[in-house]
Amino acid sequence: MNVDKRFVLLRGSSGFYTYAIYEHLSEWPGFIIDNTRTVFKLRKDKFHYMAIADKRQRFMPLPDDRDPPRGQVLAYPEAVRLVDPVEPEFRGEVDDKYEYSCESKDISVHGWISTDPPVGFWQITPSIEFRSGGPNKQFLTSHVGPTSLNVFVSAHYSGEDLVMKFGPGEAWKKVFGPVFVYLNSLPPEGDPISLWDDAKQQFIVEKHKWPYSFPASKDFTPADQRGNVCGRLLVLDRYLSEECLPARGAYIGLSVPGEVGSWQRETKGYQFWTRAKEDGFFSISDIRPGDYDLHAWIPGFMGDYKYLHTIRISPASDISLRDLVYEPPRNGPTIWEIGVPDRSAAEFYVPDPDPLNINRLYINHPDRKTDNGTYAGTTWQIRFTLDAVDANETYTLQVALATAHVSEVQIRLNNPDEDPPLFTTGVIGKDNTIARHGIHGLHWYYTVSVPGTALSFGENTIFLRQAMSISPFQGVMYDYIRFEAPSYSRPNHKL
Secondary structure, eight states, X not given: OEEXXXXXXXXXXXXXXXXXXXXXXXXXXXXXXXXXXXXXXXXXXXXXXXXXXXXXXXXXXXXXXXXXXTEEEXXXXXXXXXXXXXXXXXXXXXXXXXXXXXXXXXXXXXEEEEETTEEEEXXXXXXXXXXXXXXXXXXXXXXXXXXXXXXXXXXXXXXXXXXXXXXXXXXXXXEEEEEEEEEEEOOTTSOTTHHHHHHHHHHHHHHHHOSOSOOOOTTXXXXXXXXXXXXXXXXXXXXXXXXXXXXXXXXXXXXXXXXXXXXXXXXXXXXXXXXXXXTSEEEEEEEOSEEEEEEEXXXXXXXXXXXXXXXXXXXXXXXXXXXXXXXXXXXXXXXXXXXXXXXXXXXXXXXXXOTTSBOGGGTTXXXXXXXXXXXXXXXXXXXXXXXXXXXTSEEEEEEEEEEEEEEOEEEEESOTTOSSOSEEOOSEEEOOTTTTTOSOOSOEEEEEEEEGGGOOSEEEEEEEEEOOOSSTTOEEEEEEEEEEXXXXXXXXXXX
């Protein structure tokens, strides 16, 4: 692999830009990359305050606190209990770099602040077009060091599926960046934390400049050589409405041609994403020339949309698509549902953390995870009643998983010992999301046919068994579960 690293200084700019051109030539042997990133190691005697979002910022422990005897390594090596930190305020906390991961779409500006003197060090990313895995892929940002990262490709929260693999004779080239390393400061009497607000404003400035005009490489495509795509996405679920509904808030993007949903496992090309407006209209701008598939997923609806035709972007092209209609997976009316199909486990119960395994930043915070120290194959039960059953018809169970790590979900109906089970996912996933404190990894969904003969009038129980139990970090997180009646019927039930 050739890696051409470049640094750019502009007159009057408080910082510098960096980007790299990666190239694998056709005459070279196979090669893999599982992670690539920019990393800056800052002075530990100066930079003590980390900020990655408005509600995710704090003073941080020192790197010395992680080393024995000050730190005690836990079940996962990145997690260390601070038993005798230099600053007593951190005593008893657990430090882990994965506690500061963010989704790609939210990694726009992050960094560190020195209070004496008041100086900020920030990495600003005006576009995520060069990151792998789509807008919801999670990446590391900053962690104890003090360390500042800008990750472009990573197998975290996905495993082998997001490792870049190049075969012998495979020619490839890609530009990662530029990103802006921004430095700001205040007089000694200023409030150092206000440097975060200034850095956010600088991100807005940089975003308006994108795509940058200064890169000298012919491999970076300037604004006048890029194209645009616009249109409207609608969703048609006839069991909710006879009319098409606007796909409000849909994630809509372009990625290299592939199968339905392939964007979340795509690593080698560029991706361009936006969110649909309330009326379903969308616009994607500044797209590099090339051939793309248009993909989408809509919060509140299962599955993935893919436009039937490949879209060719040429320099300065402006493409307007007709109304696009997505029909999500559905075989019949809803009998009951659990959760919201949003590709996360947000609606499912997470207990309060063990006080011996906490980071105080996340007390009473929506991002939290705990582990009670035990593990085994587990079975969840969904109990429900049916006031009528048609033994001659087929019912449907829709199951969406927010993540899986070396797990197998077996589904049984009214018999916990049924062998073979009604359905099994087989062993799936290497996301390692549980160990990394995540609420989602790669998304999986399954449509399970349920014969009416397997159901009972009155009480019924669905058994969801996660059968793998070699490690405490194995498991799945559920996104959404829905039980559907046969297509002709109307639901009459209670859960």
